[in-house]
């Protein structure tokens with residue numbers, strides 16, 4: 001991999017960002033995964049007592065963040081995103097939590113921000129539908145940095161798009177997905193969004209980005225997570241966690 005695979009990209013800008021939540025009408029499994037991430041975090045037994053320090057990668061419009069706030073009222077949550085148009089919406093939706101000091105929203109890309117955190121300083125890192133957007137090299141480094149910043153016993157939970165390991169099955173599924181985009185966005189009379197989501201899907205599906213489940217679990221294990229567990233999988237949607245073991 002060359003250096004170009006270790007950079008952050010700005011993928012959510014313009015109409016795709018401003019009307020991101022329209023995607024939920026077409027793919028209700030996406031907000032459903034946000035709920036699963038929130039429930040996982042709510043049920044997680046922290047190894048040590050005291051306030052939790054939690055980081056979310058990829059705030060988006062704040063859907064998953066709202067579940068995190070709901071399930072962990074005692075946590076201090078920092079949530080980052082490198083898309084100003086997405087973060088602006090989250091700021092509006094979650095203004096109450098920001099005002100109460102429960103939530104800090106940060107405009108940054110994931111890797112640059114993680115690199116600033118001290119080693120073993122976070123209890124939990126959560127994310128939804130963000131990590132699959134990363135370039136392969138960048139994603140691997142993000143896994144390594146998450147592992148570094150977590151306290152021993154801390155957990156990384158990711159609800160995301162994990163491509164099927166059977167590439168032909170995955171192709172068929174993606175073709176159905178594209179047909180769905182045409183059907184739904186044209187019915188909404190939104191050819192602009194159709195174009196943007198199809199272009200976005202090309203990015204997700206490219207060899208430079210595609211996040212297949214088994215290689216992603218292996219890359220997390222290589223970064224030091226043990227165990228790495230897939231808790232749920234339905235089509236391309238999976239909930240995965242990795243624990244930073246005690247030394």
Ligand SMILES: C[S@@+](CC[C@H](N)C(=O)[O-])C[C@H]1O[C@@H](n2cnc3c(N)ncnc32)[C@H](O)[C@@H]1O
Nearest residue numbers: 008012058060064081082083086109110128130
């Ligand atoms: C598909 S949205 C998901 C948003 C949210 N997590 C949710 O569950 O609704 C992905 C988000 O990740 C952000 N993102 C993508 N690459 C990023 C990076 N390298 N660093 C930080 N944020 C990133 C995008 O700007 C976008 O808001």
